[in-house]
Amino acid sequence: MNANFHSWQIAVVILLTGVCLSLSSVALAADSVTFAKDVAPILQEKCQECHHTGSMAPMSLATYEEARPWAKAIRERVITRQMPPWHIDPTVGVQKFKNDMSLSQAQVDTIVRWVDGGAPLGDLKDMPRPRQWPNADEWKATKELGPPDLIVKSEAWTMPAHHQDVWCGDRLPRSA
Numbered sequence: 001m002n003a004n005f006h007s008w009q010i011a012v013v014i015l016l017t018g019v020c021l022s023l024s025s026v027a028l029a030a031d032s033v034t035f036a037k038d039v040a041p042i043l044q045e046k047c048q049e050c051h052h053t054g055s056m057a058p059m060s061l062a063t064y065e066e067a068r069p070w071a072k073a074i075r076e077r078v079i080t081r082q083m084p085p086w087h088i089d090p091t092v093g094v095q096k097f098k099n100d101m102s103l104s105q106a107q108v109d110t111i112v113r114w115v116d117g118g119a120p121l122g123d124l125k126d127m128p129r130p131r132q133w134p135n136a137d138e139w140k141a142t143k144e145l146g147p148p149d150l151i152v153k154s155e156a157w158t159m160p161a162h163h164q165d166v167w168c169g170d171r172l173p174r175s176a
Contacts, residue, residue, distance in 0.1 A: 034122020
């Protein structure tokens with residue numbers, strides 16, 4: 001009887017271990033971060049204004065195929081708060097801005113977990129619809145401010161890739 005009871009205890013322990021492992025893998029799968037479900041909405045809201053084809057950023061982050069090769073660099077830039085560029089100290093003065101492009105700590109953590117988890121795509125049905133971008137040649141603030149009062153044209157100019165914020169002011173005509 002002791003042997004049967006002992007065998008029964010071992011079977012129960014094995015069964016419970018299996019149930020626990022199954023539940024933990026289900027919980028882990030439910031907790032896994034994917035591009036489609038978790039990261040794409042963040043990139044759409046906070047990054048794609050600059051990081052889309054034809055815009056000012058050096059690469060587009062509009063699709064998984066475009067963002068995935070940059071996953072480790074994205075991770076580093078968001079951890080160090082270099083991207084998105086938002087140089088206002090959130091602990092001083094005004095706390096809420098209409099155009100705040102900074103990431104919340106939860107958004108940073110989501111991107112880090114995505115990259116650390118192998119940067120998986122996830123289920124395409126979870127992917128948000130792509131953003132539609134206005135014509136680059138049109139004034140974006142017409143709704144809020146009306147048409148521009150003055151349009152100043154200049155010759156085409158390409159900013160060198162080795163530094164930031166070089167303005168082409170010396171190329172514009174100066175009034176006397």
